[in-house]
Each structure stands twice: as structure tokens, then as C-alpha cells.
Amino acid sequence: MTARRTTPNPRASALPDGSGDSARAASLAAGNVAGSTNGAPWLLVDAGNSRIKWALAPATRPANWRAAAPAFLASGAVDHAEWRTLATQIRAGWAAMAAGSGGDAHFAPNTTPLALGHGTQEPRDGGFVCPAPAGVWLTNVAGDAAEQAVRMTLQTLWGMASADWLQVLRASDARAGVRNGYREPTQLGSDRWASLIGAHAAWPGEHLLIVTLGTATTVEALRGDGEYLGGLIAPGPALMLQSLAQGTAQLPTLDAAMSSGGQDFARSTSDAILRGCAAAQAGLVERSHAQLQAQLGATVRCVLAGGARHALAQTLALPFTEHDQLVPAGLYEVALGAGSAPIGTAPAAGTSTREFHDGGQARGDA
Numbered sequence: 001m002t003a004r005r006t007t008p009n010p011r012a013s014a015l016p017d018g019s020g021d022s023a024r025a026a027s028l029a030a031g032n033v034a035g036s037t038n039g040a041p042w043l044l045v046d047a048g049n050s051r052i053k054w055a056l057a058p059a060t061r062p063a064n065w066r067a068a069a070p071a072f073l074a075s076g077a078v079d080h081a082e083w084r085t086l087a088t089q090i091r092a093g094w095a096a097m098a099a100g101s102g103g104d105a106h107f108a109p110n111t112t113p114l115a116l117g118h119g120t121q122e123p124r125d126g127g128f129v130c131p132a133p134a135g136v137w138l139t140n141v142a143g144d145a146a147e148q149a150v151r152m153t154l155q156t157l158w159g160m161a162s163a164d165w166l167q168v169l170r171a172s173d174a175r176a177g178v179r180n181g182y183r184e185p186t187q188l189g190s191d192r193w194a195s196l197i198g199a200h201a202a203w204p205g206e207h208l209l210i211v212t213l214g215t216a217t218t219v220e221a222l223r224g225d226g227e228y229l230g231g232l233i234a235p236g237p238a239l240m241l242q243s244l245a246q247g248t249a250q251l252p253t254l255d256a257a258m259s260s261g262g263q264d265f266a267r268s269t270s271d272a273i274l275r276g277c278a279a280a281q282a283g284l285v286e287r288s289h290a291q292l293q294a295q296l297g298a299t300v301r302c303v304l305a306g307g308a309r310h311a312l313a314q315t316l317a318l319p320f321t322e323h324d325q326l327v328p329a330g331l332y333e334v335a336l337g338a339g340s341a342p343i344g345t346a347p348a349a350g351t352s353t354r355e356f357h358d359g360g361q362a363r364g365d366a
Helices: 022-034 080-098 144-158 160-164 190-202 237-247 269-296 326-338
Strands: 042-047 051-057 074-079 135-140 166-168 207-213 216-222 228-235 300-305 320-322
Touching: 042 144, 042 326, 051 080, 051 144, 051 326, 074 080, 080 144, 135 144, 135 190, 135 326, 144 160, 144 166, 160 166, 190 207, 190 216, 190 300, 190 326, 207 269, 216 269, 228 237, 228 269, 237 269, 269 300
Parallel strands: 042 135, 135 166, 207 300, 300 320
Antiparallel strands: 042 051, 051 074, 207 216, 216 228
């Protein structure tokens, strides 16, 4: 049986923020960029194991904002090796947003980079100059080099002073309506923490099983009242395929993006590998879902996120909802809840950007 799939937005392939509503995103851009002197957007950055993803979000929460289908003003992603293109992407997205075309402002990896160190100087090509953002929030599980890449990007766009703007999220006891059930809360990966916050904002009051498939597969159990009950970490689809290819003499290396072809027993080696790994992922999800429903005695929504989630589309035998932007959705809730001191002001006594740095390493998103 193939599972019924629900998605917040049928145009996810065109705008991976899950909104697909270009008119709504454009109106948000117009209202938050041109509508007030302090309406510059938030810059939200997610440094995962494979890519650095970013999104621009409205300075204040619009009345029609839906965390289940967030209409980010612009978004994009770059491979870690191409981090120097990040500043170019953000500037292009900001320019499209300011021009009122934010609904189509998604930018693929590997754009020609800006020269490092422009800061707030006029770009050499005479292009758009980004004003200061409302603030910058980062989740990072890719180590110090990824954080340094983000800081260099900020300096390229806004100069040396922007180094003080970055707030790096870390997991804590509680935030934005979610309570952390880890024995040592700071050990929870910051991306997982942000995903929990984003999912709770998207479906408040619902029991959730949040499955993020990427380099790793993570499974999170979140009660409807915001209590995080714990989670699981396993190799992601691509890692499973790679381990078979590397650990055996004759099995081929396959791409996790290839279709597994369904749930039947396979009649070729390639299909057997693809279906076997997909079944292992599905079994983890289905068992966890059944366990959580039995534990809570109530219906649990299964949410699939992460760049490799499509690997389960033909295999998972339970209904699920897709969401491609749980981490930035959660970062947005954190940013709005923390408030926005004007850029350039000193942090409050006893706080610093390093206070938010996360020590967790495992994540699910690609």
C-alpha cells in the first residue's frame, strides 16, 4: 500500500519554502521592505552537513503567516564547497524581494560569487546594495568552518561590523513553546531543536512524529503540548547505499534519488538495494509512529522533512505531511520571540552571540 501524502503547497518544486504563493510572498515583501523604515527582513541560515541554506523572513509576523506553509521572501542553498557564492545569492534574493518578485526568489547553488570584502560598499557591478537586516540567526552542525563561512558572507555584504550581528542557536531547556526532554538539553543538535520549534508552530496542539531525511535520518517525538519526548538517529538513505557499495565487493554504488520502484520484492540487484534501503527507512518511521501512537493513545501526524525525504514517497505505508523548511520556520519563531534590538546595538549585559552556539553534531537535513 502506498501512503497518502499531504503537502502544504503543490508548488514546492518551484519555491522550496513550501508556500508557492508568489502573490502572497510578493505582498509580504512589499509590506516589509518598502512599508516602514525598520522593515528589513530577518536573515535565517541553516548550515547542514552538505549545504548552507538561507531564507529572508518578514521583519514582523504577517497576519496571514502560516508556519505550516511559510511564505519566505527569498531563499536559496549552496554546497559547502561553494560557500563564496552565498553572498551573491542573498544579494540577488534581497534585490528580487525589494522589487516585489519575492514569490519567485529561490536561488540554486553555485552562482558567481561576489568579491569578498565589499561590505556596504557599492558593488563593483553597480548592483543592489542590501540594507542591514533585522537580525541574523544561524543553526550550524557543520563545524567552525561553516560558521566562519557565514561570518565572511556577512562581512562581504555589510562589512566588519556585521560579525556582531550573528546569533547562533543552541538547544536549551525550553523555547517558543517547546520543552526539551533531553537529559542534557544542550546535546540536542541545533537544527533538530529548530525543527521541533517550527513543527510545533505549524501544527500547535497536534502530536507529531517529525522525520528529517538527509545525510542522517532523525526521528523526533513531540507531544501536542510542546513536550519533546526524545528521538532517534540513523544513517540517511545515501549513507545506507554508500555503506553497501563500500563494504561489499560486487554491489554497485547507487543514487538515493533514484526511484525504488515500489514495495514489491525486487527482480534485479539495483532494485533490491534501493527497495531494501527504502524499506529500512520506512520500517524505522512506521515502527516509531506506531510506538508513539500507542504511548500517547491518540492520533499522531507524521511530518517528513529534509532533502532526501522523497526516498520514502513510494514506500511509507502511513499518511504523511511534507514540509521543506522546518528549520528556518523554527528559526523565525526564535527570532520573533527574542525580539529585535536595532542592528549595531550592544548585546544585553551577560549575553553574547556565542551563548547560542550549539554543541550537537547529528542532523537529518542535507
